[in-house]
Amino acid sequence: NAGVMQNPRHLVRRRGQEARLRCSPMKGHSHVYWYRQLPEEGLKFMVYLQKENIIDESGMPKERFSAEFPKEGPSILRIQQVVRGDSAAYFCASSPPRQFYEQYFGPGTRLTVT
Amino acid sequence: AQSVTQLDSQVPVFEEAPVELRCNYSSSVSVYLFWYVQYPNQGLQLLLKYLSGSTLVESINGFEAEFNKSQTSFHLRKPSVHISDTAEYFCAVSEPSSNTGKLIFGQGTTLQVKP
Numbered sequence: 001n002a003g004v005m006q007n008p009r010h011l012v013r014r015r016g017q018e019a020r021l022r023c024s025p026m027k028g029h030s031h032v033y034w035y036r037q038l039p040e041e042g043l044k045f046m047v048y049l050q051k052e053n054i055i056d057e058s059g060m061p062k063e064r065f066s067a068e069f070p071k072e073g074p075s076i077l078r079i080q081q082v083v084r085g086d087s088a089a090y091f092c093a094s095s096p097p098r099q100f101y102e103q104y105f106g107p108g109t110r111l112t113v114t
Numbered sequence: 115a116q117s118v119t120q121l122d123s124q125v126p127v128f129e130e131a132p133v134e135l136r137c138n139y140s141s142s143v144s145v146y147l148f149w150y151v152q153y154p155n156q157g158l159q160l161l162l163k164y165l166s167g168s169t170l171v172e173s174i175n176g177f178e179a180e181f182n183k184s185q186t187s188f189h190l191r192k193p194s195v196h197i198s199d200t201a202e203y204f205c206a207v208s209e210p211s212s213n214t215g216k217l218i219f220g221q222g223t224t225l226q227v228k229p
């Protein structure tokens with residue numbers, strides 16, 4: 001049973017470009033969470049999604065950031081017009097239905113904005 | 115609002131010595147509590163969790179944590195550490211009543227085990 005998969009593992013973007021981060025949850029998991037780890041900080045919750053629904057986006061920046069989890073395919077975290085402050089590690093986690101407390105994390109995508 | 119405080123940013127310790135990583139939380143409702151471990155350049159791995167029942171929870175690799183409701187703490191302990199325990203450890207909390215599973219993390223504690 002493969003774990004949570006994220007790609008790419010490393011992503012370099014110039015200021016103003018778009019970044020797309022992908023997350024494939026574990027088999028049988030229908031809940032996806034995105035967290036961001038800024039340098040010298042802990043992880044901060046960004047968004048919680050179920051298939052085709054955003055359940056909680058209280059941690060998402062108001063502008064430039066969006067997330068989706070379509071019926072088919074991976075969850076996507078999209079950052080438009082990236083700035084240097086977006087440089088961070090972005091982690092995805094997934095959990096089985098109704099078991100929010102069983103979150104399994106992927107290896108993360110490290111975004112560097114130059 | 116919920117918050118988690120890990121009182122030590124770095125804990126250096128010699129191999130085979132005991133260690134305690136401290137975690138305090140604040141919440142006005144009942145919570146679930148977690149410890150995660152992150153090895154360099156890797157994702158987080160769940161070390162142990164408290165949901166209900168016995169306040170002492172154990173992991174398979176010798177760590178244990180005790181939920182203390184009166185002190186709102188969930189300290190992580192190991193009686194004898196190994197070099198391989200060197201990693202960053204995160205304490206986290208969630209509110210089961212919120213139905214979102216959102217984890218609130220502490221700042222992390224870097225455990226450095228020296229030979």
